[in-house]
Amino acid sequence: MTGDVAALYAATGRRLVGLLVSAGATPALAEDLLQEAYARLVPRWDAVQHYDNPEAWVRTVALRLYLSHERRARLFHRRAPILQSPAVGEGPSPDRVVVEAALAQLPAQQRVVVVLHYLVDLSVDDIATTLRIAPGTVKSRLSRARAHLADVLGEDRDE
DSSP: OHHHHHHHHHHHHHHHHHHHHHHTOOHHHHHHHHHHHHHHHGGGHHHHTTSSOHHHHHHHHHHHHHHHHHHHHHHHHHHSOOOOOOOOSSOOOHHHHHHHHHHHTSOHHHHHHHIIIIISOOOHHHHHHHHTOOHHHHHHHHHHHHHHHHHHHTOOTTO
């Protein structure tokens, strides 16, 4: 059993960390959240291994953990402002910086549906199932996110 989970992690871990980073998590937080998701998978592996897509189960758990983290962080930041130092390194491309800054302005719930729709290429129904929300809620969040991103990025909304 542990070998099967390790094989799933080897096949999907890097992609899921990238997904969480795209959703707004820091690389370190993304790795922690994914580790927690896989830790929750181990006792459920006998059932999850028979799912059509065990990676989707891990992705769902990791994204829910991320959204919970964002809610807690938002509450913390209201009560105790903290200083954050910028990351040191070579740095991303200018386009990536602009897009990440625009995504960072979105509420976490909108950011997650944008990432699932455009980066993971999930349908509205699949996102609704993953996040346990109505398809109309997914459409609403996508619409609001697109409108905000168009304003921030200076794009024509009709494109």
